[in-house]
Every structure is written in structure tokens, then in C-alpha cells.
Amino acid sequence: MGYYIVRGGRTIGGEFAVRGSKNAALPILAACILAEDEVVLENCPHIRDVSLTLEILQELGCKAEFSGRTLTIDSRSLSKTEIGRDTVRKMRSSILFLGALLGRTGKAVLGHPGGCAIGKRPIDLHLRAFEKMGVVVRERDDLLDCEAPHILGYDIYLDFPSVGATENILLLAARAEGATVIHNAAKEPEIVALAQFLRACGAEIYGEGTSDIMVEGVRKLHGAYFTIPADRIEAGTFLCAAAMTGGEICLKGPEREQLEAFERAIERTGCRLEWESCGPCLRLRPPKRLSSGFTLATGPFPCFPTDLQPLIMSLLTLAEGTCMISETVFEARFSHSAELCRMGADIRIDGRNATICGVKRLHGAEVSGKDLRGGAALLAAALAAEGESIVHGSQFVERGYEQIEKAFASLGGDIRLAE
Ligand code: UD1
Numbered sequence: 001m002g003y004y005i006v007r008g009g010r011t012i013g014g015e016f017a018v019r020g021s022k023n024a025a026l027p028i029l030a031a032c033i034l035a036e037d038e039v040v041l042e043n044c045p046h047i048r049d050v051s052l053t054l055e056i057l058q059e060l061g062c063k064a065e066f067s068g069r070t071l072t073i074d075s076r077s078l079s080k081t082e083i084g085r086d087t088v089r090k091m092r093s094s095i096l097f098l099g100a101l102l103g104r105t106g107k108a109v110l111g112h113p114g115g116c117a118i119g120k121r122p123i124d125l126h127l128r129a130f131e132k133m134g135v136v137v138r139e140r141d142d143l144l145d146c147e148a149p150h151i152l153g154y155d156i157y158l159d160f161p162s163v164g165a166t167e168n169i170l171l172l173a174a175r176a177e178g179a180t181v182i183h184n185a186a187k188e189p190e191i192v193a194l195a196q197f198l199r200a201c202g203a204e205i206y207g208e209g210t211s212d213i214m215v216e217g218v219r220k221l222h223g224a225y226f227t228i229p230a231d232r233i234e235a236g237t238f239l240c241a242a243a244m245t246g247g248e249i250c251l252k253g254p255e256r257e258q259l260e261a262f263e264r265a266i267e268r269t270g271c272r273l274e275w276e277s278c279g280p281c282l283r284l285r286p287p288k289r290l291s292s293g294f295t296l297a298t299g300p301f302p303c304f305p306t307d308l309q310p311l312i313m314s315l316l317t318l319a320e321g322t323c324m325i326s327e328t329v330f331e332a333r334f335s336h337s338a339e340l341c342r343m344g345a346d347i348r349i350d351g352r353n354a355t356i357c358g359v360k361r362l363h364g365a366e367v368s369g370k371d372l373r374g375g376a377a378l379l380a381a382a383l384a385a386e387g388e389s390i391v392h393g394s395q396f397v398e399r400g401y402e403q404i405e406k407a408f409a410s411l412g413g414d415i416r417l418a419e
Helices: 022-031 048-059 085-090 092-105 124-132 163-174 189-200 232-245 260-267 306-316 335-342 372-384 394-400 404-410
Strands: 003-007 014-017 038-042 063-067 070-074 107-111 136-140 143-147 155-157 179-183 204-206 213-216 224-227 249-252 272-276 281-285 295-297 322-326 346-350 353-357 366-368 388-392 414-418
Touching: 003 372, 003 394, 014 404, 022 038, 022 048, 022 092, 022 163, 022 189, 022 232, 048 063, 048 070, 048 085, 048 092, 048 394, 085 092, 085 107, 092 107, 092 124, 092 143, 092 163, 124 136, 124 163, 163 179, 163 189, 163 213, 189 204, 189 224, 232 249, 232 260, 232 281, 232 306, 232 372, 260 272, 260 306, 306 322, 306 335, 306 353, 306 372, 335 346, 335 366, 335 372, 366 372, 372 388, 372 394, 372 404, 372 414, 404 414
Parallel strands: 014 249, 038 224, 155 179, 295 322, 366 388
Antiparallel strands: 003 388, 003 414, 038 070, 063 070, 107 143, 136 143, 179 213, 204 213, 249 281, 272 281, 322 353, 346 353
């Protein structure tokens, strides 16, 4: 397991091309199973979760080949419908193979995804919807054994607009018999990307990006050529790191409507964001001193994204004033706060609420990231802190960022990865 050595105090700034979105790429990779043909995906990020997903595809008998950032998947040779518990435990999004395998073969056996560092993360919404669509779910020895000779469209209401459940239902419904309507569906941009991809493969989907998505099942899907959109969470990460270190940064690739809630929050700290039409490109100009004095709540899109909560918390540790963050999506997503306090931050946690009193400076320390975004938040803090920090947990950070240490170093940071 690796760790980062960071000498803080240098500004992070310059130009950076945002990579392809992890959370868009993962469901699209699972969806490749539904397209019984060759799929070409451009702008695919080289991150550990993508590698793990490719291992699953290969384990199932599919062919997958990377060339630069172009990924070619051929699922015609699919020969298995079972994914072991160890693989599923490594990456929660492997649950999306349930919908994809059932949609293609009517069968799927998967290890139970279990819990994870940011909360309980059950899959009841996925399974309840599947059962309504004709899937028989048996649980044995910590395995989900699912079968459905006939998958039928259904009118589904989600109690919560779960991203994963919406994606899984979309995958299953794309090849079901008849129409499926998902009410209270998730509206995240990654849902839109998945629907666009499935449509490029011949699926009939309407209303993605709204609360009601309609899917008219088709018998077969074909291959497609598709470009993975830029990662809005990676964009937010680099904007926070730049703002905390007083650097001006210009990001290429992010889409404005995907970052509106984040943009509103970071502008309240005194940063100026400018969208330039060429690229498109987003420029951040930080103030002399960041300020706070507001409240923030995470929530399903278009609210502030929970994945950027650790990053904005990291930024607010250096903002003058007091800010309160409510985490409404995941019940245990503050593990980074205790580590930030070891660097001199002043944060109090009370259940799902965090109160952050800004300090003038952070100091270097030995800290541990315990999940992907929490780890990135600690790196941003370490880059802004005085002195040297050791940040453990590169195995989490690498799940969703492509060589983040090289990216920060290219923007002026003094950071390296040690094994
Ligand atoms: C996805 C993202 C993750 C992001 C999250 C919320 C991927 C690979 N991951 O995760 O980065 O933080 O959306 O934007 O895209 N829930 C249930 N029952 C269910 C499903 C979910 O109670 O069956 C709850 C979860 O415990 C959680 C909330 O709903 O509290 C949100 O989960 P969900 O939207 O499903 O997140 P993921 O798809 O797991």
C-alpha cells in the first residue's frame, strides 16, 4: 500500500484537461454486456475501478483492450454469468452487472456487495425493482442468485433517487418485454450518460435527467462508439486544491450545468469562476483569503454532490468564518474530518452535521485517507499546509484518480507517491 509525500505551501495552478468520468464509465462498461457486439469507448480514464471492471468483463468471457484512452469491448464471447464475492467486495459498482447480466441472459449470480467505509449502502431498492420486473432473487451463502426467464417492464417508484438503482433498472429495462417507467429516478449527469450510451446501442429511453424515465424494451442492442464525458468530481477536486493554495487554474472539459451547485458554493468563499467558450474551459481565480459563513447540504443532483463534500470541507478549513455542512446522502462520510484536525483544522462533528471554523493555516502531519474522496481531500489540504505531510491510502485515491500525484506535480505541487 502506497502513501503520498507532500511538501505543502506551493500554489496549484495552470491548465489541466479533466479526465473521463469514473461514475459514467463504470455503468457504461457493465452496459457493454447488453450490446452483443463491439463497443468503442473514447476518453476512458486509467483508474483502478476501470481496471477492476475490465477484469470482471474478462472473467465473464468478454474481450477488452485499451489503446491510449480508447477502450474496445466485445461481449459476443460472454460465457459466464457468475461473479465471485471477492471481486464484488472490491468494488461496489459491480452490482450493476446484475442488471446487465440479467438483461442479456436472464441469469446472474453475484457476491453480496456488503458495506463500505462511507455508510451501510444497502441494495434493497435495486432488488425490489428487479422482483417487480419478474426476477427471482435467492440469497444463499452471501451470494445473490437471480433468475428471470421473462423480464417484464413495470411502473417503478424509487423511495430515494438512488444512482445505482436507477442505473441497474435502466440496464434491465433496456431489454425487457414492454415499457418500464422509473419514477423518482436519479437525475445525475452519469445517468444521462448511461442513457445516451444505451440509446447509441439501439435502446429506447426517454426522460433521462428528469425524475421520470421511460424505457421501451427492445430485443437486442448493437455495438456503438461513445465518448465518456469529463469527470465533474475530478474537476471539483482540482478547483478546491487550486483555491486552497491560492492558485489560478483553467480546466478543460467540464460541463457547466453539471457543476452549478458546486460553483455556487465555491463562489461564496470568494473565488471567481469564469466559463470560457473555447474548450469548454473553466477558470478559477481565488481571493486573497477564502471566506465562509454559510450552510451547505449535500443531496441528489442538482444539489451539492456528496462526492465533493470532503473536498469543500477541506477548503473551508482555511476560510475565514464558520460554515456548517449537512451530509444527507451517506450517514458516515466524515472520516476525513478527524485527519484534517490533525493538520490543525477546527471541525466539530455532530451526527450528519459538521461545523468548520476556518483557521489561518494548516500544518503538515501524517494522516490516512479511508475512502476515495476523503483521501483526495487530505491531499488538497496537504498541498496547502505548511511543511511536510504523509498521506496514507493511495489504494483508495487510485480507484478514481489517474496518477493524481503527477497531475498535481504538473500544476506546481511538490508531491510524490511512495510504495
Ligand atoms: C453513486 C456513486 C457515488 C456517489 C453516489 C451518490 C458510482 C459508482 N458511485 O453511488 O460516487 O457518492 O452515487 O451520488 O456511481 N440506498 C439505499 N438502498 C439502495 C440504494 C441506495 O438505501 O438500494 C441509499 C444509500 O445507502 C445511500 C443513498 O441511497 O445512502 C445514495 O446511494 P446511491 O445513490 O445508490 O449511491 P451509489 O449508486 O452507491
